Amino acid sequence: MTEPKPLRADARRNRARVLDAAEVVFAAKGTSATTEEVAREAGVGVGTLFRHFPTKEALLEAVLFDRVRRFADEAELVAAADKPGEVFYTFLTSWVEMSSAKNAYGDALAAAGVEIPKPPSIAGIRVLETLATVLSRAQDAGAVRKDISVDELIPVIIGASRAAEHVGGDTELRDRTISVMLDSLRPRVGS
């Protein structure tokens, strides 16, 4: 059912432009940025924007989706490397850095009453699987305490993102903060 409909060349171009612009604008000015602003950044009329994304919410979703997807790809590559411990912390750090921005989108959706679990499933699940893999490998290698599950890991990541977000411009302090927070995952003396 619902055949994909081939879509004209310029249309595809514009869609991509809008998506990129949205990512930039929302990252810079928060999700409360105006649809018109996004359209301007994309060099496109609002009408065009709404043609591709019937609602602002849908646009937010699309951006979020896109990020997660791209990140999942990267993550799979990293997961394939050896040095499980190193991989784990690198992975988390980059996730944290990425989601400093991403969380805002999630929030916006949540605030708008959208059921988050629904859309990110396809891309999201893959990330979670990857995360679980990386985690258990790191645990086997003794780089991460054993009494941590993915369920607990996720809040920690989110928390770290928020902390990073809060610190803002001061990158030196931010790095230190992230590092401190991720330290909570390292094995303790008696474990």
Add this chain to the structure above:
Amino acid sequence: MTEPKPLRADARRNRARVLDAAEVVFAAKGTSATTEEVAREAGVGVGTLFRHFPTKEALLEAVLFDRVRRFADEAELVAAADKPGEVFYTFLTSWVEMSSAKNAYGDALAAAGVEIPKPPSIAGIRVLETLATVLSRAQDAGAVRKDISVDELIPVIIGASRAAEHVGGDTELRDRTISVMLDSLRPRVGS
């Protein structure tokens, strides 16, 4: 200058009502809740609300302020106790739990472009001083790693709050998460 102006009895009552209502409503439905909603909850007209708080922002500020002040009082009591390590973690835990809600207000203000440092100074400074005291005492007692400063502690707290916030209803998971995150502050093997 600007003498306090004694303010009528019912006026004081209404002001308090609005403040309480605001706290409840904003906590429940987020800071995007409507001024009218707050007014209804307070059993008051919007006019009254705006008489006491000339702007929604001002109301947010007032609520935030109030919370911080109350918390600072509590904190001072706790800080006076002995057992520095225990105090430290108790303190942080309760702070984290409290600020799961409070952060939202801070965010809202930040988003609105209000200079945060300005208003919370009076109440805020006191908390920071208390925090510094508690921290250094706990460090002296060996309950907290020495290479942590208040500057880093704050993001960690915020992060933990956010994580807690994210977990939401599942209190068991939330407690575990907070505990894991605060573990990052405990002294490490070689320190």
Add this chain to the structure above:
DNA sequence: TCTCACGTGGACCGCGGGGTCCGCATCACT
């Protein structure tokens, strides 16, 4: 109880932003 200043409530206003609409441009197939 009389009085009036202080406080109240909610109808009302203006604006900002999401979403629509339609005349015009552009694409793509011949």
Add this chain to the structure above:
DNA sequence: AGTGATGCGGACCCCGCGGTCCACGTGAGA
């Protein structure tokens, strides 16, 4: 090049929300 279909743009509509205003109620000093 000709021509229909597919997109484009941005003026426009609508409504939700912060904030105002003023006729009315009510507290408090005489």
